[in-house]
Amino acid sequence: AQKITQTQPGMFVQEKEAVTLDCTYDTSDPSYGLFWYKQPSSGEMIFLIYQGSYDQQNATEGRYSLNFQKARKSANLVISASQLGDSAMYFCAMRGSNTGNQFYFGTGTSLTVIP
């Protein structure tokens, strides 16, 4: 069974500090992709970063990086130098090679950046 778990319902971080949002997953697919999305209060879902299961290096996109530990089945999102505009819901998602048209989402983490 495919499953994404985000255990942090809410997180707070001081402006300019780094923060890590946790995501663990479970899949039997031999290959898979892991995705992070940001959802501000306006509601749109913004794609942030992607990590493939066979990628040797952790993905990075600007201030976002993905701490991928395959053996632990974790794909944590790291946001460096937090900004007030980072306050939002963050969702981890997965898509597998055998279930390629289905996406599995976690329940999300609400991040609040404190000035």
Added chain:
Amino acid sequence: DGGITQSPKYLFRKEGQNVTLSCEQNLNHDAMYWYRQDPGQGLRLIYYSQIVNDFQKGDIAEGYSVSREKKESFPLTVTSAQKNPTAFYLCASSPRGTYNSPLHFGNGTRLTVT
């Protein structure tokens, strides 16, 4: 610019009425999806379609119907059989069959039924 357009942004209906939410994409994606989101909650899959004239039920399909007559369009009808239709609805699309492609989302439709 390529993207997904959902309309309208806000929709108000009386209980007992069917209502159709529009979703159009010009990304040339085969797969399209409808998700429901309740306040403070995650996304739940209603329906998805991999190709034209084909669609599958998701986790919460009861009270909803869809059609996929064109590649670009995937409208969702919320019927009077849906017990709690008030929610935020997100449409998305993706290339079919490739696990490394993300979902692209529309901006959503906020439906309120009174």
